[in-house]
Amino acid sequence: MKLGFLVDLNLCMGCKGCEIACKVENEVPLSSWRLRVKYVDMGTFPDTKRTFTPLRCNHCENAPCERICPVSALHYLDNGIVNIDKERCIGCAGCIMACPYGAIYMDPETNTADKCTYCAHRVSTGLMPSCVVACPVEANIFGDVEDSSSAISKYIMNNDIKVRKPEKGTFPKHYYAGGGDVNLNPLASKREEGHQLFNNITHLSHIGAH
C-alpha cells in the first residue's frame, strides 16, 4: 500500500475549510500551518482571475527530510506516510532546510519540527484525513495509489496530473489535477509588499529556544 493525495484544483474554491479542519484536528499552534491554501491572482483588471492551491507535505517516496533527519524522528510508515516522532526530534531544522516544498515548520510550543502526516492517526483507524472530510466540493482525493481500482488511481489515470518540483527527484505522493506553473512553481509568480490579503501575520516566539 502506498497512500497518496490528489487535489483537483479545478474544484478548489479557496474556502480554507481544509486548513481549519487540519488546525483543529492536529492542534496546530497559532502562526503555524500543516496545510495552507495559497492564493495567486493573475491578469490585469478587469480581466483577472484567482487561483487556489492547497499546499501540504508531499510524502515523498524519496524524502529529503527523512534522509537528513539525524535521529530518525522523520520516518516512513508501511503505508508510505512520512511520519514524525516529536519526542525524538532534536529541533536541528535539517528537515526544514531539506524540504523543497516548505512543508515543515518548527512548532513554537514543542520546539520540534512538525508537518502534515496525512492524519496518520485517523488513517490507522480507517478514517479519512480531516481535510478530506472537510472539503465541501470533494477536491481532495485520498487513497492507495498502488491499487488501480482506488478513486485516486482512477483520477490519476483519467486526468492530466502534475506534482510540485519533479526535478528534485523526491517522487512526491501528492498530486494536482488542473494545476499549472502559477499554482505549483513558486518562481512563476511575484511576491510584492502590499499585495497580500493579510500583511501583518504574527509569528509566535519559540518557547524556551531561539
Next chain:
Amino acid sequence: MVEHTIPATQAVVTLDVALPGIVWGWIITMNMWAKSIGTGVIFVGFYLFKKYPEKTAFLKMPVVILSIVFIHIFLLFTVLDLHQMFRFWHIFVYPHWTSAITVGAWIVSGLVGVLFLMALAKFLKKESTYDSFMVLAVILAIPVTLYTAGIMAESSARELWQMPTEMVQMVLAATLTGSATLLLAGIGRLEDEAKRDLAIVLGISAFSAFMIYMGEYVFGPMKAEEVAAVLSYIQAGGEYASMFWIGQTFAFIIPTILVLLSVVNRSYGILPLAAISAIAGLWLVKHVWLIIPQLLPMS
C-alpha cells in the same frame, strides 16, 4: 525560465502564509567559521611540523589548544542552534546513518577525543605519541571539514549548495583560516621560510576560493533558474550584495594581494594583516552563502 511568464500572467501571490525564511542564521555561520579554524590549524600545523620539525615545535601545544577551543566553539554553536538542545544525545542513541549530521557528530566526537590525547601527550612530553595522534587527527579532520558540505548537499531545497563545490570551499576555508591562525599564533617566532610557506597556503586558498565564488556568481545563473533567483540577492541591487562583496574583499581579495606583495618582496610584516582580514572576511562570506538560499520562497 518560468519567471519569464510573469509579464504575461501578471501573477501575484496574494495569500500565502509562508514559513519564516531564515531557519539557519548566524549561529550556523559561527558553527562553520569556527570549524574551519579548528580543523584548519590541524591540516596546516601537520604540514609545518613535517617540513620544519625543529623550527615549529613551539607551535605543537598552541595548535592543539587552538583546535580544541575552536572545535568546541563549533560544537557549542551546533548545540545552541538545536531547538531541543538537551536532546542532542539522541544523535548517539538513535543515530540515522543516512544523515550527514549524524555521521559528522560521531566523527567530530572522535576528533575531540584525539585532540585531548594529543594535549595530554604534549603535556607529558611524549613527542612520538603526539606525532602519532597528529596523523589520526588529520585523518579525522578531513571528514569533519567535509561533512557540513554533506549537510548542505542533503538540503535538497537549496539548489545553490552543490556537494562538489561546497566540499572544495570547506577545504579551502580550513586551509585559509588554518594558515592565517598559525601566522598569528607564531607571530615573532616563526622563521621567514615558514612564514613564506604559510603565506603561500593562505594566498592560494584565498585566490582559489575567490575563483570558485566568481564561477558560481557568473556561470551559476546560466544553468538553473533557482540558482539564478538565489544569486539575484547578491547581484546588483540585491539585499545581500554589499555584504557579499565586503566578505569577498576581506576574505579573499585583500589576503591575495597582501600575500603576493609579501612573497615577492620577501617582507612578511604585512602577513598578520592578511591573516586577520581572511579570518574576519570568511565569516561574512559563509554567512551570505548560508542565508541567500533561504530567502527564496519554497511555495
